[in-house]
Amino acid sequence: xxxxxxxxxxxxxxxxxxxxxxxxxxxxxxxxxxxxxxxxxxxxxxxxxxxxxxxxxxxxxxxxxxxxxxxxxxxxxxxxxxxxxxxxxxxxxxxxxxxxxxxxxxxxxxxxxxxxxxxxxxxxxxxxxxxxxxxxxxxxxxxxxxxxxxxxxxxxxxxxxxxxxxxxxxxxxxxxxxxxxxxxxxxxxxxxxxxxxxxxxxxxxxxxxxxxxxxxxxxxxxxxxxxxxxxxxxxxxxxxxxxxxxxxxxxxxxxxxxxxxxxxxxxxxxxxxxxxxxxxxxxxxxxxxxxxxxxxxxxxxxxxxxxxxxxxxxxxxxxxxxxxxxxxxxxxxxxxxxxxxxxxxxxxxxxxxxxxxxxxxxxxxxxxxxxxxxxxxxxxxxxxxxxxxxxxxxxxxxxxxxxxxxxxxxxxxxxxxxxxxxxxxxxxxxxxxxxxxxxxxxxxxxxxxxxxxxxxxxxxxxxxxxxxxxxxxxxxxxxxxxxxxxxxxxxxxxxxxxxxxxxxxxxxxxxx
Amino acid sequence: xxxxxxxxxxxxxxxxxxxxxxxxxxxxxxxxxxxxxxxxxxxxxxxxxxxxxxxxxxxxxxxxxxxxxxxxxxxxxxxxxxxxxxxxxxxxxxxxxxxxxxxxxxxxxxxxxxxxxxxxxxxxxxxxxxxxxxxxxxxxxxxxxxxxxxxxxxxxxxxxxxxxxxxxxxxxxxxxxxxxxxxxxxxxxxxxxxxxxxxxxxxxxxxxxxxxxxxxxxxxxxxxxxxxxxxxxxxxxxxxxxxxxxxxxxxxxxxxxxxxxxxxxxxxxxxxxxxxxxxxxxxxxxxxxxxxxxxxxxxxxxxxxxxxxxxxxxxxxxxxxx
Numbered sequence: 001x002x003x004x005x006x007x008x009x010x011x012x013x014x015x016x017x018x019x020x021x022x023x024x025x026x027x028x029x030x031x032x033x034x035x036x037x038x039x040x041x042x043x044x045x046x047x048x049x050x051x052x053x054x055x056x057x058x059x060x061x062x063x064x065x066x067x068x069x070x071x072x073x074x075x076x077x078x079x080x081x082x083x084x085x086x087x088x089x090x091x092x093x094x095x096x097x098x099x100x101x102x103x104x105x106x107x108x109x110x111x112x113x114x115x116x117x118x119x120x121x122x123x124x125x126x127x128x129x130x131x132x133x134x135x136x137x138x139x140x141x142x143x144x145x146x147x148x149x150x151x152x153x154x155x156x157x158x159x160x161x162x163x164x165x166x167x168x169x170x171x172x173x174x175x176x177x178x179x180x181x182x183x184x185x186x187x188x189x190x191x192x193x194x195x196x197x198x199x200x201x202x203x204x205x206x207x208x209x210x211x212x213x214x215x216x217x218x219x220x221x222x223x224x225x226x227x228x229x230x231x232x233x234x235x236x237x238x239x240x241x242x243x244x245x246x247x248x249x250x251x252x253x254x255x256x257x258x259x260x261x262x263x264x265x266x267x268x269x270x271x272x273x274x275x276x277x278x279x280x281x282x283x284x285x286x287x288x289x290x291x292x293x294x295x296x297x298x299x300x301x302x303x304x305x306x307x308x309x310x311x312x313x314x315x316x317x318x319x320x321x322x323x324x325x326x327x328x329x330x331x332x333x334x335x336x337x338x339x340x341x342x343x344x345x346x347x348x349x350x351x352x353x354x355x356x357x358x359x360x361x362x363x364x365x366x367x368x369x370x371x372x373x374x375x376x377x378x379x380x381x382x383x384x385x386x387x388x389x390x391x392x393x394x395x396x397x398x399x400x401x402x403x404x405x406x407x408x409x410x411x412x413x414x415x416x417x418x419x420x421x422x423x424x425x426x427x428x429x430x431x432x433x434x435x436x437x438x439x440x441x442x443x444x445x446x447x448x449x450x451x452x453x454x455x456x457x458x459x460x461x462x463x464x465x466x467x468x469x470x471x472x473x474x475x476x477x478x479x480x481x482x483x484x485x486x487x488x489x490x491x492x493x494x495x496x497x498x499x500x501x502x503x504x505x506x507x508x509x510x511x512x
Numbered sequence: 513x514x515x516x517x518x519x520x521x522x523x524x525x526x527x528x529x530x531x532x533x534x535x536x537x538x539x540x541x542x543x544x545x546x547x548x549x550x551x552x553x554x555x556x557x558x559x560x561x562x563x564x565x566x567x568x569x570x571x572x573x574x575x576x577x578x579x580x581x582x583x584x585x586x587x588x589x590x591x592x593x594x595x596x597x598x599x600x601x602x603x604x605x606x607x608x609x610x611x612x613x614x615x616x617x618x619x620x621x622x623x624x625x626x627x628x629x630x631x632x633x634x635x636x637x638x639x640x641x642x643x644x645x646x647x648x649x650x651x652x653x654x655x656x657x658x659x660x661x662x663x664x665x666x667x668x669x670x671x672x673x674x675x676x677x678x679x680x681x682x683x684x685x686x687x688x689x690x691x692x693x694x695x696x697x698x699x700x701x702x703x704x705x706x707x708x709x710x711x712x713x714x715x716x717x718x719x720x721x722x723x724x725x726x727x728x729x730x731x732x733x734x735x736x737x738x739x740x741x742x743x744x745x746x747x748x749x750x751x752x753x754x755x756x757x758x759x760x761x762x763x764x765x766x767x768x769x770x771x772x773x774x775x776x777x778x779x780x781x782x783x784x785x786x787x788x789x790x791x792x793x794x795x796x797x798x799x800x801x802x803x804x805x806x807x808x809x810x811x812x813x814x815x816x817x818x819x820x821x822x823x824x825x826x827x828x829x830x831x832x833x834x
Contacts, residue, residue, distance in 0.1 A: 061715075082718035097712040101705070101777065110706070111717035113699050120697035162717070 010036040012201055013058065013170065018067035020053055027053040029225045030067070035170075040192070040202040042212045042233070045222035046245055046498075047463050051205050052094065054222070055172050058203075059091040060084050071170070088169035092176055094296075096155045098162075100148035105130035107147050108161045133164040137191050138184070153181045160188065171195065172203045177211060178297035189215065207295035208479075209238050209502040223247050242498045254445045254470045261473060262286035265457050266426050271316030273299070273306035277481045280316070284426065284457040289448065291468040291489070292461045293501055294478030300461045301343055303478075304428050308333045308340040320425065334363060339419035341412075343430040349415040352404035356396055357385045359403050359414050364422035388417045393443055409440025416447055427451055428459045433467060445471055465497045479503045529772035529782070529818060533789055540796035547799055554678060556788070556795045561680040562587075562743040564787040566758050567765040568691045569735030571783045574766055575695070576728050577708035578626065578633040583736040583762065585644030586618055587755025590740030592652030595750040598659055604666040608741060615737015616730055618644075623726035645753065658749040670745040680742065687735070692780040704728050708778075761790055764815060771818035789814065 013035040020028040028050045035041045043051050056062045057069065060081050069076040071087050079087075098107050106113070108130040116122045127143050134141060138157045147155060156179045163171060173192075177185050192215055195202060206212055212219065212233065219236060221228040221244045228244050236244075266284040271277070277299030284290050294300050306313040309327040318325045320336055327333050333340070342349050351359055361369055361381050369381045385399045392413045396406060403414060412432060419427065429448065433441045448471065452458050462468050468475055469489060477485040477500040485500040540547045566583050573580045590611050597607050622640060626633045659667055672679045695701035703724055706714050714721045743754060768789060769782030790811060797807050 080718065081715065082720075085718045091716075093716065095712065097710060097716045099706040099709045099713045101709055102702070106702070107713075110713065111719050113702070115699065118697075120693070121699060121702065 042216035090163035090168035272314040291472030291475035337425035339424035566739040582640035584759035585641035591744040591750035619730040619733020623729035
């Protein structure tokens with residue numbers, strides 16, 4: 001990387017040897033990060049590499065456990081959000097931190113509302129003040145509209161306008177396009193081009209290669225909390241970049257015997273969910289584990305929810321063993337033999353104040369555990385649950401333990417277990433291992449492998465390429481709402497997966 | 513057609529409670545000719561005062577997504593302290609000052625525990641209620657004393673008139689206006705609402721969310737101190753556990769109020785309406801010699817109605833989840 005002595009006085013953000021620890025995790029390990037005046041600096045890395053943590057440290061939402069940070073030549077130690085904002089640093093979050101009941105104008109000017117002599121907010125002036133900032137980024141959002149009435153895409157644009165009110169000289173954007181539609185993405189890029197012309201320094205976090213190469217001057221790659229390198233964008237080929245992000249490939253050990261893949265049992269044709277995803281078609285065989293990968297906002301969950309009837313769909317045909325299914329709500333899907341283990345298990349998959357036993361038998365009570373469709377066969381229920389607890393190695397003192405008292409991993413196993421008792425034919429798992437420790441993950445993999453062995457079809461949705469690579473037989477890759485690539489897992493590498501997940505195009509050289 | 517039904521839903525959600533209130537007034541005035549007499553209207557307003565004031569404090573705190581039940585015990589304890597002071601011959605000014613100071617100190621303690629130590633506001637203020645009940649017994653020995661025997665001057669605070677209106681009504685309406693303007697027109701008031709809606713949005717723009725939260729607890733405590741003062745003066749003495757009835761009624765008024773004007777959201781005009789509603793029902797039914805046990809029954813039915821209204825409103829926004 002050479003010694004860029006002459007560049008030193010241009011460095012406006014200088015983080016040296018930053019470390020940050022969370023319970024059980026090293027989020028950042030002695031990371032050096034330098035940004036030069038007026039450049040657009042991409043920060044890339046896989047999920048959990050530490051990008052957002054580093055940005056939150058720059059914005060003083062977190063304080064570092066070790067290391068030093070200088071912004072515009074000033075030591076930022078002990079500063080709060082307000083002080084760094086005054087230094088001219090603004091952060092545009094992944095999360096839409098807006099006040100839903102306030103108007104667009106009010107959200108844009110939040111914290112800097114103009115007041116009249118009585119100390120009352122001057123709503124007219126507030127609106128005038130907000131107008132030019134919003135106009136920078138969008139021309140079709142009504143300043144008087146409540147934020148809760150806007151689409152996700154529009155809300156994200158409002159957060160951009162809000163960042164501008166502080167007249168930033170340094171702008172951090174954390175995956176800004178994940179929530180944006182095509183038109184708004186264009187608007188954002190135009191805006192960022194104008195920012196560059198004005199000499200504003202930009203730090204840009206993204207999972208999309210195309211954006212990085214279109215917008216950025218230099219790149220810093222993080223991997224597992226460590227910095228891998230910083231380099232000018234044009235000196236780094238796309239495949240090269242992906243290789244740095246992945247690092248040495250560690251094949252995960254997943255106990256998986258020879259899969260016996262059978263006939264097509266389930267097929268989806270031209271499925272159009274209400275939002276995000278478009279024109280999804282694929283087949284699923286019995287005994288097969290089919291992975292679906294893609295970054296946040298690629299539309300994976302939308303596909304799952306549309307298949308399951310949890311969200312309405314615009315159009316599309318779903319067939320089970322050749323027979324067309326009419327799925328209007330989850331009940332129809334369950335009756336047809338489809339099970340969905342949702343992403344947010346506490347919210348969507350678990351009655352947290354009820355016992356493990358009741359949670360586990362809930363979806364199949366009527367089908368398997370009721371006499372005359374009314375009285376619960378308690379003995380049969382208890383036997384089945386006791387067997388599941390043993391099979392899945394649930395860490396619980398008793399089947400009567402309340403679900404909310406269990407660890408995250410055990411909760412997830414209960415959610416999976418309850419669908420296993422329902423004897424479904426198709427299982428859809430949406431990020432089943434998110435936030436779960438290693439041991440718990442392995443038990444879940446084993447449950448899934450066993451399902452497939454018994455002839456069920458499994459759809460496995462995940463952000464974590466390692467586990468998809470090791471667990472699945474075949475993988476579909478989604479980018480921007482579309483299926484862009486299908487790969488057979490034993491013939492692919494993580495590099496290849498990541499390349500397509502980040503929107504790499506086929507005509508680029510194939511990665512090795 | 514869908515648009516029309518939507519507007520109608522919105523109208524009912526926002527003004528349904530007000531319509532129900534007007535309907536109750538019409539029914540009561542047809543039923544009893546005394547109901548709309550100015551004297552009776554004043555009566556209703558005066559009776560509503562301590563409930564209204566208390567409910568304003570509670571609205572402020574519930575608006576930021578927290579709860580404070582301490583007023584249920586604080587009112588009685590302040591009554592006991594007041595009587596001690598009056599019997600010892602302290603001036604009305606110092607009595608008023610001490611009441612308000614106790615309220616603020618209570619709010620500050622709650623703020624330290626809830627904001628500083630991140631304890632649950634429900635549990636902390638439930639405990640505070642018990643503690644204040646205990647202190648009340650300790651200070652007043654559970655004996656009822658009447659103020660007029662010791663100091664008639666201080667009673668003028670609630671018995672006097674300012675212009676055509678009795679002082680309690682002015683206190684209640686004045687506090688209402690103050691809270692309402694503060695919450696809807698000032699930056700701090702708007703931030704308090706924002707705290708309840710999305711605290712991250714407040715933090716992200718560099719505002720001191722914890723300070724705001726703590727300050728709101730202190731302001732709530734101040735209003736609860738005022739509640740204790742007014743309630744004790746209105747009764748004219750220290751009654752054992754005098755604040756207890758407020759517990760349910762103040763919560764009821766705030767909830768009922770959340771079904772009015774800005775359906776599903778706590779707001780001050782709604783709270784005022786809710787408080788007035790409770791006492792209008794009590795008054796109207798009592799005037800017509802309805803047996804006392806029907807009163808809570810009717811009030812309960814109105815609470816159900818309020819919940820039904822907010823549920824309709826929420827139904828518009830919520831998506832199907834399984």
